[in-house]
Amino acid sequence: FGRRDADYLAGLNEEQRDAVLSLEGPLLVLAGAGTGKTRVLTTRIAHILTTRKARGSEILSVTFTNKAAREMKERIAKLVGASVEGMPWLGTFHSIGARILRRHAELVDLKSDFTILDTDDQIRLIKQLLQVENIDEKRWPARQFAGMMDNWKNRGLLPKDVSPADSGFFANGKGQKLYADYQARLKTLNAADFGDLLLECIRLFRENPEVLAEYHRRFRYMLVDEYQDSNVAQYLWLRLLAQGKPAAEANICVVGDDDQSIYGWRGAEVDNILRFEKDFPGARVIKLERNYRSTANILKAASHLIAFNEGRLGKTLQTDVAEAGDPIAVTSVWDSEEEARSIGEELEQIQRRGENLNDAAILVRASFQMREFEERFITLGLNYRVIGGPRFYERKEIRDALAYLRLVAQPADDLAFERIINTPKRGLGDSTVKILFDAARHQRQPLLATVRMLLETEELKPKQRTTLRNLVAQFDDWAERLRTIPHFELAEQILDESGYTAMWQNDKSPDSPGRLENLKELVRSMEEFETLGGFLEHIALVMDRATGDDGDAVSIMTLHSAKGLEFNNVFLPGWEEGLFPHQRSLDESGRAGLEEERRLAYVGITRARKRALISVAQNRRIHGLWQSAIPSRFLDELPADAVEVKDTGSSYGGYGYGGGAASRFNKADPFDSVYETPGWKRAQAQQASRKGGGPMTIEGDLVARSVDLGGSSSAYTFGDRVLHLKFGYGTVSGVEGNKLTIDFEKAGRKRVLDSFIKRG
Numbered sequence: 001f002g003r004r005d006a007d008y009l010a011g012l013n014e015e016q017r018d019a020v021l022s023l024e025g026p027l028l029v030l031a032g033a034g035t036g037k038t039r040v041l042t043t044r045i046a047h048i049l050t051t052r053k054a055r056g057s058e059i060l061s062v063t064f065t066n067k068a069a070r071e072m073k074e075r076i077a078k079l080v081g082a083s084v085e086g087m088p089w090l091g092t093f094h095s096i097g098a099r100i101l102r103r104h105a106e107l108v109d110l111k112s113d114f115t116i117l118d119t120d121d122q123i124r125l126i127k128q129l130l131q132v133e134n135i136d137e138k139r140w141p142a143r144q145f146a147g148m149m150d151n152w153k154n155r156g157l158l159p160k161d162v163s164p165a166d167s168g169f170f171a172n173g174k175g176q177k178l179y180a181d182y183q184a185r186l187k188t189l190n191a192a193d194f195g196d197l198l199l200e201c202i203r204l205f206r207e208n209p210e211v212l213a214e215y216h217r218r219f220r221y222m223l224v225d226e227y228q229d230s231n232v233a234q235y236l237w238l239r240l241l242a243q244g245k246p247a248a249e250a251n252i253c254v255v256g257d258d259d260q261s262i263y264g265w266r267g268a269e270v271d272n273i274l275r276f277e278k279d280f281p282g283a284r285v286i287k288l289e290r291n292y293r294s295t296a297n298i299l300k301a302a303s304h305l306i307a308f309n310e311g312r313l314g315k316t317l318q319t320d321v322a323e324a325g326d327p328i329a330v331t332s333v334w335d336s337e338e339e340a341r342s343i344g345e346e347l348e349q350i351q352r353r354g355e356n357l358n359d360a361a362i363l364v365r366a367s368f369q370m371r372e373f374e375e376r377f378i379t380l381g382l383n384y385r386v387i388g389g390p391r392f393y394e395r396k397e398i399r400d401a402l403a404y405l406r407l408v409a410q411p412a413d414d415l416a417f418e419r420i421i422n423t424p425k426r427g428l429g430d431s432t433v434k435i436l437f438d439a440a441r442h443q444r445q446p447l448l449a450t451v452r453m454l455l456e457t458e459e460l461k462p463k464q465r466t467t468l469r470n471l472v473a474q475f476d477d478w479a480e481r482l483r484t485i486p487h488f489e490l491a492e493q494i495l496d497e498s499g500y501t502a503m504w505q506n507d508k509s510p511d512s513p514g515r516l517e518n519l520k521e522l523v524r525s526m527e528e529f530e531t532l533g534g535f536l537e538h539i540a541l542v543m544d545r546a547t548g549d550d551g552d553a554v555s556i557m558t559l560h561s562a563k564g565l566e567f568n569n570v571f572l573p574g575w576e577e578g579l580f581p582h583q584r585s586l587d588e589s590g591r592a593g594l595e596e597e598r599r600l601a602y603v604g605i606t607r608a609r610k611r612a613l614i615s616v617a618q619n620r621r622i623h624g625l626w627q628s629a630i631p632s633r634f635l636d637e638l639p640a641d642a643v644e645v646k647d648t649g650s651s652y653g654g655y656g657y658g659g660g661a662a663s664r665f666n667k668a669d670p671f672d673s674v675y676e677t678p679g680w681k682r683a684q685a686q687q688a689s690r691k692g693g694g695p696m697t698i699e700g701d702l703v704a705r706s707v708d709l710g711g712s713s714s715a716y717t718f719g720d721r722v723l724h725l726k727f728g729y730g731t732v733s734g735v736e737g738n739k740l741t742i743d744f745e746k747a748g749r750k751r752v753l754d755s756f757i758k759r760g
């Protein structure tokens with residue numbers, strides 16, 4: 001190799017070098033966290049390009065996230081400079097699948113500009129199909145079916161491949177037909193859902209050997225990162241692309257770590273990695289054992305913990321970092337609020353030491369944990385970003401729930417009303433909503449007030465009227481109850497009574513349990529405020545905060561989305577039984593579930609370069625109740641000599657800290673000390689400045705408004721001949737404000753709203 005080549009190979013150890021240089025034939029790199037697997041892939045691409053073994057467009061490289069793809073592109077550009085022609089096909093399975101599909105769209109009955117549906121679109125479509133088939137959506141929820149289809153698609157099954165045993169129970173045997181109808185409907189809409197991006201690609205390859213042959217020729221080198229988390233469809237897709245040529249020409253290199261397989265719950269099959277040598281006879285296997293990321297203590301802790309798993313291939317890991325480094329810090333805190341405060345303090349110290357916040361991350365087990373951190377950081381003015389998902393208050397389920405609460409507090413909030421009128425589905429279709437909007441615009445009244453008006457007329461079909469009457473009655477009832485019960489209790493009741501909670505309970509997609517947890521967390525967070533008005537005010541201020549993503553900021557993300565990343569300081573909050581390991585994983589899949597949780601813990605610890613800080617709350621709200629939390633069993637699985645327990649008043653191993661810690665913090669009740677954030681104070685000040693203060697005025701406002709409505713008068717009088725959009729011609733026989741009684745020539749006597757008629 002020339003001088004330039006030596007540059008990028010120079011820093012590698014012998015095995016890494018071997019892995020980079022073994023370009024021909026199948027290769028599996030099986031190695032633990034931080035051993036340079038991703039680095040090997042990047043260097044390999046650089047090597048292929050600089051030695052001109054292939055052009056960029058002849059390389060296919062699959063990453064696990066789009067972020068990883070971007071980073072890899074940057075690293076390659078740095079390694080080989082801008083001189084090399086054509087960038088590799090570098091992206092996630094889905095993004096590459098989409099790219100291929102667009103090139104051959106017509107072969108899978110699509111046009112190249114097909115749209116990719118999001119989950120909401122998908123659900124809407126399924127609901128239409130259920131209606132056509134006369135399937136009761138209450139019994140057979142669309143979301144459940146979406147989950148089933150997702151599962152089939154992850155397993156590479158087309159409608160014809162779905163066995164009756166798989167689909168039989170749904171809608172009494174209609175599952176397979178629904179799936180087929182759904183796929184057909186997507187074609188007429190020129191659309192594909194996420195799962196199709198691979199599934200349709202597989203079909204394309206199977207049904208069109210000449211197309212597959214083209215890709216066989218094109219992709220001379222294939223590389224796959226995080227192979228342990230590939231699912232069946234991804235595996236089939238890869239195998240189609242890589243097999244069918246002589247084994248020696250199957251230049252496929254996959255890298256992975258069985259100990260980091262954390263997507264089993266989404267259909268990932270760690271077996272794919274075990275099967276590699278069988279699928280590609282003559283495959284080379286290279287192991288990397290030197291970890292370049294973490295200090296000895298961090299590595300020791302992670303290795304000790306993962307050794308408790310039975311189902312593993314077993315690997316050795318040695319640190320290449322000279323220092324033992326800080327021990328893993330385990331801090332016991334009173335509750336999640338104190339946890340956020342203590343991590344906030346640590347972050348400020350990190351800043352004082354001159355380190356960047358960019359080099360710190362908080363890795364949570366469940367997204368609901370994020371809220372407390374977000375609020376604390378906003379209070380502190382500490383920059384943060386949420387990776388791999390929206391900020392807490394921007395999540396769909398939180399926005400929906402807030403819309404209900406806003407409407408109770410402020411009946412004129414039309415945006416809130418729009419959001420919830422048909423969420424959950426109430427059979428109020430687009431045409432009903434349009435009538436409502438038209439009327440509201442004409443009357444210059446808020447939507448909810450307009451509904452009240454329309455209910456006294458026959459503009460809407462009886463069924464819709466009943467639905468709306470019930471909805472309005474519910475809102476009146478909730479507004480009334482707000483006077484007598486705490487707002488957070490009311491919030492819970494609203495979510496239950498509106499059917500919103502049930503909507504997610506019936507949802508069988510993998511993210512719905514997380515959404516339910518977020519809703520509970522929302523209700524919990526309301527307890528920190530004295531009134532609903534105060535709470536909503538706080539939210540408005542929090543949401544308003546600029547969401548600029550640049551600059552120095554601590555990252556908050558789930559453990560799942562932290563895969564492949566590294567940070568100097570890693571915070572691991574919430575190590576309590578039921579949260580981590582998560583109850584769901586224990587309930588559903590027993591030992592396998594527990595082992596996957598343990599791998600998640602391993603992924604978490606091994607993200608840290610210098611410091612890993614675990615925290616355990618002594619009290620956590622689970623299912624709406626404060627409970628003394630039991631420290632995670634994973635804490636007992638850490639080696640004592642690599643761990644330092646930070647809280648002197650408690651010992652996580654002995655479980656006997658409860659009383660001691662409680663007296664130390666001297667709080668009889670965890671609610672005692674929560675009223676101290678500036679946000680809360682701001683809200684309180686605003687409350688006080690409002691005449692009468694709080695929801696009572698708002699309630700008064702509602703009453704005042706409906707009186708006002710009756711008072712507004714109409715431009716029509718008795719005997720006017722008019723034309724109604726729906727009922728045709730008629731004569732006004734009564735006027736009451738803006739509501740008219742009209743004797744229609746065809747439809748008979750009806751009560752209508754004056755905004756829906758013209759002079760005839």
Ligand code: ATP
Pocket residue numbers: 011012013016031032033034035036037038039040257260291292293563564565566606
């Ligand atoms: P994970 O399993 O977490 O995805 P990985 O095996 O992909 O980890 P990398 O992210 O490639 O590991 O590497 C971990 C860190 O070690 C990176 O910062 C990388 O730059 C560094 N590293 C890898 N190999 C070497 C080396 N030979 N010399 C110095 N640093 C290295």
Ligand code: MG
Pocket residue numbers: 037038039225564
């Ligand atoms: Mg990696």
